[in-house]
Amino acid sequence: MTATLAPDLEQFLARNDKTAHDELFELLRIPSVSARSEHIPDMTRCADWVARSMRAAGLTAEVLPTGGHPVVLGEWRGAGPGAPTVLVYGHYDVQPAEPLDLWTSPPFEPVIRDGRIYARGSVDDKGQLFLHIKAIQAHLATRRKLPVNMIVLAEGEEEVGSENLERFVERNAARLACDYVVISDSSMFAPGLPSILSSLRGLAYFQIDVQGAAGDLHSGSYGGAVANPATVLARIIASFHDKNGHIAIKGFYDKVRPWTKAERKALKKLPFKDKTFLAESGAMAAVGEKGFSSLERVWARPTCEVNGMLSGYTGEGAKTVLPAKAMAKVSCRLVPDQSPADIEKKMKAHIKKMTPPGVTVTVEHLHGGRPWRAELDGPLFDAARRALKTAFAKDPVIVGEGGSIPVVGDFERVLKAPVLLVGFGLPGENAHAPNEWMSDENFVKGMRAMAALWDELRP
Ligand code: BES
Ligand code: MN
Ligand code: MN
Numbered sequence: 540m541t542a543t544l545a546p547d548l549e550q551f552l553a554r555n556d557k558t559a560h561d562e563l564f565e566l567l568r569i570p571s572v573s574a575r576s577e578h579i580p581d582m583t584r585c586a587d588w589v590a591r592s593m594r595a596a597g598l599t600a601e602v603l604p605t606g607g608h609p610v611v612l613g614e615w616r617g618a619g620p621g622a623p624t625v626l627v628y629g630h631y632d633v634q635p636a637e638p639l640d641l642w643t644s645p646p647f648e649p650v651i652r653d654g655r656i657y658a659r660g661s662v663d664d665k666g667q668l669f670l671h672i673k674a675i676q677a678h679l680a681t682r683r684k685l686p687v688n689m690i691v692l693a694e695g696e697e698e699v700g701s702e703n704l705e706r707f708v709e710r711n712a713a714r715l716a717c718d719y720v721v722i723s724d725s726s727m728f729a730p731g732l733p734s735i736l737s738s739l740r741g742l743a744y745f746q747i748d749v750q751g752a753a754g755d756l757h758s759g760s761y762g763g764a765v766a767n768p769a770t771v772l773a774r775i776i777a778s779f780h781d782k783n784g785h786i787a788i789k790g791f792y793d794k795v796r797p798w799t800k801a802e803r804k805a806l807k808k809l810p811f812k813d814k815t816f817l818a819e820s821g822a823m824a825a826v827g828e829k830g831f832s833s834l835e836r837v838w839a840r841p842t843c844e845v846n847g848m849l850s851g852y853t854g855e856g857a858k859t860v861l862p863a864k865a866m867a868k869v870s871c872r873l874v875p876d877q878s879p880a881d882i883e884k885k886m887k888a889h890i891k892k893m894t895p896p897g898v899t900v901t902v903e904h905l906h907g908g909r910p911w912r913a914e915l916d917g918p919l920f921d922a923a924r925r926a927l928k929t930a931f932a933k934d935p936v937i938v939g940e941g942g943s944i945p946v947v948g949d950f951e952r953v954l955k956a957p958v959l960l961v962g963f964g965l966p967g968e969n970a971h972a973p974n975e976w977m978s979d980e981n982f983v984k985g986m987r988a989m990a991a992l993w994d995e996l997r998p
Contacts, residue, residue: 573632597679608695629668630697633660700906725962741873741910766897838939879907908945930988
């Protein structure tokens with residue numbers, strides 16, 4: 540077992556620490572917001588930047604078109620057919636930065652304050668993608684070789700559902716063939732506590748539109764005599780849960796594979812307190828499905844959450860109006876073995892049943908991703924445990940996750956390779972929110988952990 544990182548790699552990373560930070564800041568300055576069409580030029584600029592940095596690290600790199608934002612594919616195949624092939628995945632796109640006035644410093648002008656790198660995309664996922672590129676560079680620059688063949692796939696559509704990536708993976712299955720997949724796009728359970736993920740939730744995302752009269756009406760002349768779309772939508776939304784926080788959509792839990800006693804017991808052993816959980820989030824109380832702890836609610840149970848609502852008059856003062864339409868965005872987090880297609884059917888049937896006369900309701904499925912849960916054994920996970928201990932001087936814990944990375948299920952299905960999810964974020968890092976940050980210590984140790992991982996995988 541390697542107790543410390545190989546001296547040549549450590550020396551390289553130490554000597555290039557400033558360059559690594561300068562370059563990361565360059566990457567963070569590109570506003571690669573995948574959701575907004577005005578950022579299309581920034582997306583291609585960012586893809587080109589990532590390709591250049593892969594080439595500087597010693598990989599060959601191509602920017603490949605998809606139906607949407609391009610994929611960047613880096614490769615180094617010099618370890619030969621006898622050595623394992625690893626695919627590292629990350630995403631260079633980021634979430635929109637709004638609301639801008641809540642940022643202490645501008646989202647695309649990275650700064651370090653109190654050991655934290657503040658910028659949109661710092662932790663999700665540019666910092667974590669980039670630390671992989673630098674770990675690879677440490678090997679190729681010092682030794683001219685890696686112990687494994689390497690494929691690095693950086694996509695630009697993760698934050699909008701990875702709609703084009705499934706087809707990309709299917710079409711390029713031969714080129715992407717590998718023994719292991721490694722992803723850093725998640726968080727550690729606590730500061731100083733390296734973590735390996737054993738589960739992700741899936742997603743089924745809907746837009747619900749309720750249409751009433753052809754146009755807005757005077758609420759005095761018509762109110763009480765015709766349907767109000769906002770009220771109808773509120774009733775539909777209220778019908779998603781019963782009073783115990785169970786989801787009341789017929790058949791919603793049919794495919795849910797319960798966690799075993801052993802899994803629930805292991806979860807109880809983690810250092811978790813509702814009090815800290817609430818302090819980190821700023822939430823007032825731990826509220827949710829009856830009979831489950833907060834961690835179980837987030838890791839092991841599916842949800843149905845309203846992400847946004849729109850209807851009627853929301854400006855200053857009062858306006859007596861009966862709105863013609865109402866809209867909500869609603870997403871369900873899924874757990875094994877639920878599927879987005881099946882939940883879509885059940886959601887549509889439920890809403891149809893809940894639709895009263897006087898309105899039309901349309902439900903559109905915007906995007907989905909399958910849930911994932913893994914058995915963590917085999918050489919990849921053993922190597923990861925040792926590599927994390929090398930960098931963090933602590934044995935990693937196994938944790939679940941409530942978020943989603945849509946492509947993970949596709950990697951497993953198409954490439955048939957085990958997926959290691961090892962993230963370097965931290966609780967409270969504000970991903971998707973104002974003042975997103977990545978711990979600088981984790982950026983620095985993450986580079987070392989991943990440099991150590993490739994040594995640990997040496998056949
Ligand atoms: N990095 C996250 C996934 C994640 C979230 C991992 C929380 C660990 C903790 C990823 O970038 C993300 O935000 N995924 C989206 C997927 C969606 C847009 C299809 C999510 O979970 O909402
Ligand atoms: Mn991410
Ligand atoms: Mn994200």
